[in-house]
Every structure is written in structure tokens, then in C-alpha cells.
Amino acid sequence: MERRKFIGALSLTGVFGLFNPNEVLSVTKTNNNTNAQSKNDREYWYKLLYKIASPVVSNLANGTLIKNMPVVTAPKFDSRTxxxxxxxxxxxxxxxxxxxxxxxxxxxxxxxLRNKLKLQAIQGLDSCFAANSPDKLNFTKDYQPIVDSAYLAQTFLRAPKALWEPLKPETKREIIASFKSLRNRKPFKNNWLLFGSITEAFLLSIGEPHDESRLNEGVDTLNAWYKGDGWYGDGVNMAFDYYNSFVIHPMMVDTLAVMLDKKLIKKERYDLAVKRMQRYVVGQERMISPEGTYPPIGRSITYRTGAFQALSQIALMHKLPATIQPAQVRSALTKVKQNIYGTPGTFDAKGWLQLGFCGHDPEIADYYTSTGSLYMATLSFLPLGLPATDEFWAAPAAEWTSKKAWAAKPFSKDYHVDF
Incomplete structure (x- = not known):
């Protein structure tokens, strides 16, 4: 069915009116029936993701993102626009x-609800890349577009049939040109190198000429900065923060997957990157306390649950280590999300995320942080790409490692690895 007809049909039934993003989380949080709890967990996740994403996606579809999105910056915001x-x-x-x-x-x-968001997402991209769009996005000024073009490229790698193929030909041409325009700026010598790599990997994946040096520099340099036990350095030194999850492991693995598909690397190299990511998420899962909290360490804690992108992606890939059951990841992350997003002040009155960690606290925002930065939070929702019948969602609720450990229950021991 054509998108316009589909939207019209739904509008006539009044279905879209049922989904007010600010009222969408009326899901029971506790239930003694484990099967019902599993279902409630998924319902809570997708309604929460819709609540977070809808202001961005719906405004982009309507051509009102720049008009309606409040751009609140950190108190000590730097010189970027x-x-x-x-x-x-x-x-x-x-x-x-x-x-x-x-x-x-x-x-x-x-x-x-998912179809509504998907159709709006496609419409939004077609709209904002059109000539004279009121929501024309900036790719040409400052260095920050190197970062967020990479997340858009990762979007298309994650959902080629849902979010790339349906776009208008002219939209695709504009996106490709925008990505190529970034080549006049070099990423900084840290995790940013992977932003250049994954953007070029996407171009490679669709048969566009790619910048071979830019493609290889990120994966080669970060590989040289590997420190062991699942941790990459962010530069020559290791940074004890969440950038291994925000950026490094997911973009390393996704870039190498394209390079493997195009026969530019051997499978062993991709497999090693996945093994390192698996090792890293063992630590991530263990950092979730019995109460569903986690340490607010390092830079960019305003990205909230985006800190668990690596754990979420490994679950999506069906590659969780043998010591971690999918249901314990679901249960742990559900509790984390309830703690973070149930705190007053996380959203403003119109549903936009606000600067802060648990609630509203602009003072903890870093110098590069503004309202748009906060939507890294969505990266912890990747397991919603698994169907409701998948074990991640269908298995009964399970205790995660720290919850078992602090209840004096048996739990798996942990050891350093050498790869």
C-alpha cells in the first residue's frame, strides 16, 4: 500500500490518535506472571522508544524540527554553532x-505504532533533504557533522530495506553527496576516526566510490589502540568511560562487517572484533547493580542509556556470551530504563529530552552537549529489532549477575582474557 494511503486509512480509524507520546507508558511494571512480565517488558520498551523518538521523527516529517526542537546547550558550550x-x-x-x-x-x-514511526521517518528524510526544506540539515559547517553523519550511515546499514531503499532517488543522491562532502574535514585522532570509517563503509555497501584511506584509518588505528580485556583506547590512552559502547565496538564491528562482505578483510579480523565486543559486554552486564543503576563515569553521561549500546547490539546479533542469558539482559536493562526515564525532569513538558543524567541537571552536560546530543539514548533499544517470539523477549524474567551475587545466589566467575 502506498504510504499516503496507509496513513490516510489509519487516520480515518483514529488509530494514530491513540498514541500520544506523553501518555504512551501506561504499562504495568510489576507482575507475578513471568510470561505477562515478558510481554510487559517489550511493551514498556517500544512505548518508551516511541515516546523518546517521536518528537524528533514527527517534527522532521512535518518540516518543523528546526522550528519546534528546543536547542538547549551546556552552560559552558564551546564555539561550534x-x-x-x-x-x-x-x-x-x-x-x-x-x-x-x-x-x-x-x-x-x-x-x-511501528509503521507510523517508520512512515514518518522516511517522510522526514525525504523532506529534510529536499531543496528549500525548512529543516535542511548542516553537513558543511563545523566538525560535528562528521559524528552524526556516521550515525545516519549506521542507520542505513542497520535498516537498508526499511529506511534506505524506500527513499526517493533525489533524497539518496543528496545523502550521498552530503556524506562525501565531509571528506574535506579530517576526524580527530580518537574514536572520531571510526565515524569516517563507517560513513565510507556505507558508501561502499551501496556501490558508491569510497575513500579507501578514510575507510581503513578508523578500524586500523583503533585496533592498534586496543588495550586488552575488551577495551580499546580512545587515543593512545584508555579512557574509563562509555565510549567503547557509544562508538567504538558497534562502529568497529559494523564497519568490518561491510569490509568482510566486500572481501576487503579476512573473516578472522571480523571475528576478533566480535570476540572483543563480547568480552566488553560481560563487564557492562556486571556493572548493572541489583537495583538497576550503573556508574555515572566519564564523559557524556547525559547520553543516558546509550551507554549500553554494545550490550544491546550483541543481544540483537544473538551473540551474547554463554554466561549471559538474553532474559537477564532484558530484565536488567528494563530496570535501568525505569530508573532513568521514570525520573521527573528527564523530559520537558513537550516530551523532549532534557540535559541531565537521572533527571534534569544542565551542569553535568559537557561542553559539546546540546538537546540533539541526548538522543544517543535510543541506542540501548536495539533488541526491539528482535521479534516478540525471540528468547530475548519470550523467556521469563531472569536475575542479572549483580542481582544474583548480592543475593548470595550462584553466579558465574569472571576472568581476564588475552585476545
Whole structure:
């Protein structure tokens, strides 16, 4: 069915009116029936993701993102133009919703909500890349577009059929040209190198000429900075923060997957990157306390649950280590999300994310942080790309490692690894 007809049909039934993003989380949080709890967990996740993503996606579809998105910057914001915040919001939100929007269409309540968001997401990209669009995104000024073009590229790698193929030919041409325009700026010598790599990997994946040096520099340099036990350095030194999850492991693995598909690397190299990511997420899962909290360490804690992108992606890939059951990841992350997003002040009155960690606290925002930056939070929702019948969602709730350990229950021991 054509997008316009589909939207019209749904509008006539009043279905879209049922989904007010600010009222969408009326899901029971506790239930003694484990099967019902599993179902409630998924319902809580997808309604929460819709609540977070909808202001960005719906405004982009309506051509009102720049008009309506509040751009609030950190108190000590640097010299970059605040206008970079719009591309930040789009790239990061789309990268987080991409797996969910890739599921087949269906007529369930979830399916209807997902279809609505998908159609708006496509319409939004077609709209903002059109000539004279009021939501024209900035790719040409400052260095920040290198970052968020990478998340948009990762979006298309995660959801090629849902979010790339349906775009208008002219939209695709504009996106390709925008990505290539970044080549006049070199990424900084840290995790940013992977932004250049994954953007070139996407171009490679669709048969466009790619910059071989830019493609290889990120994966080669970060590989040289590997410190052991699942941790890459962010530069020559290791940074004890969440950038191994925000950027490094997911973009390393996704870039190498394209290079493997195009026979530019051997499978052993890709497999090693996955093994390192698996080792890293063992630590991530263990850092979630019995209460569903985690340490607010390092830079960019305003990205909230985006800190668990690596754990979420490994679950999506069906590659969790043997010591971690999918249901314990679901249960742990559900509790984390309830703690973070149930705190007053996380959202403003119109549903936009606000600067802070647990609640509203602009003072903890870093000098590069603005409203759009916060939508990195969506990257912890990647397992919604698994169907409801998958073990991740269908298995009964399970205790995670720290919850078992602090209840004096048996739990797996942990050891350093050498790869």
C-alpha cells in the first residue's frame, strides 16, 4: 500500500490518535506472571522508544524540527554553532530506531505504532533533504557533522530495506553527496576516526566510490589502540568511560562487517572484533547493580542509556556470551530504563529530552552537549529489532549477575582474557 494511503486509512480509524507520546507508558511494571512480565517488558520498551523518538521523527516529517526542537546547550558550550544539534538528534535517533523499524509490518498495536514511526521517518528524510526544506540539515559547517553523519550511515546499514531503499532517488543522491562532502574535514585522532570509517563503509555497501584511506584509518588505528580485556583506547590512552559502547565496538564491528562482505578483510579480523565486543559486554552486564543503576563515569553521561549500546547490539546479533542469558539482559536493562526515564525532569513538558543524567541537571552536560546530543539514548533499544517470539523477549524474567551475587545466589566467575 502506498504510504499516503496507509496513513490516510489509519487516520480515518483514529488509530494514530491513540498514541500520544506523553501518555504512551501506561504499562504495568510489576507482575507475578513471568510470561505477562515478558510481554510487559517489550511493551514498556517500544512505548518508551516511541515516546523518546517521536518528537524528533514527527517534527522532521512535518518540516518543523528546526522550528519546534528546543536547542538547549551546556552552560559552558564551546564555539561550534548550536545548529549542529538538529543533525545530532536525527542521526542518533534514527540509529536507535532502525532495528525496530526493520521488523515486518503487522496489525498488532505495536505494529501499527511501528509503521507510523517508520512512515514518518522516511517522510522526514525525504523532506529534510529536499531543496528549500525548512529543516535542511548542516553537513558543511563545523566538525560535528562528521559524528552524526556516521550515525545516519549506521542507520542505513542497520535498516537498508526499511529506511534506505524506500527513499526517493533525489533524497539518496543528496545523502550521498552530503556524506562525501565531509571528506574535506579530517576526524580527530580518537574514536572520531571510526565515524569516517563507517560513513565510507556505507558508501561502499551501496556501490558508491569510497575513500579507501578514510575507510581503513578508523578500524586500523583503533585496533592498534586496543588495550586488552575488551577495551580499546580512545587515543593512545584508555579512557574509563562509555565510549567503547557509544562508538567504538558497534562502529568497529559494523564497519568490518561491510569490509568482510566486500572481501576487503579476512573473516578472522571480523571475528576478533566480535570476540572483543563480547568480552566488553560481560563487564557492562556486571556493572548493572541489583537495583538497576550503573556508574555515572566519564564523559557524556547525559547520553543516558546509550551507554549500553554494545550490550544491546550483541543481544540483537544473538551473540551474547554463554554466561549471559538474553532474559537477564532484558530484565536488567528494563530496570535501568525505569530508573532513568521514570525520573521527573528527564523530559520537558513537550516530551523532549532534557540535559541531565537521572533527571534534569544542565551542569553535568559537557561542553559539546546540546538537546540533539541526548538522543544517543535510543541506542540501548536495539533488541526491539528482535521479534516478540525471540528468547530475548519470550523467556521469563531472569536475575542479572549483580542481582544474583548480592543475593548470595550462584553466579558465574569472571576472568581476564588475552585476545
Amino acid at each position: 548550536p545548529a549542529v544539534s538538529y543533525l545530532e538528534a536525527v542521526g542518533r535517533t534514527y540509529a536507535g530506531i532502525a532495528p525496530w523499524l526493520s521488523l515486518p509490518d503487522d496489525t498488532t498495536t505495536e505494529g501499527i
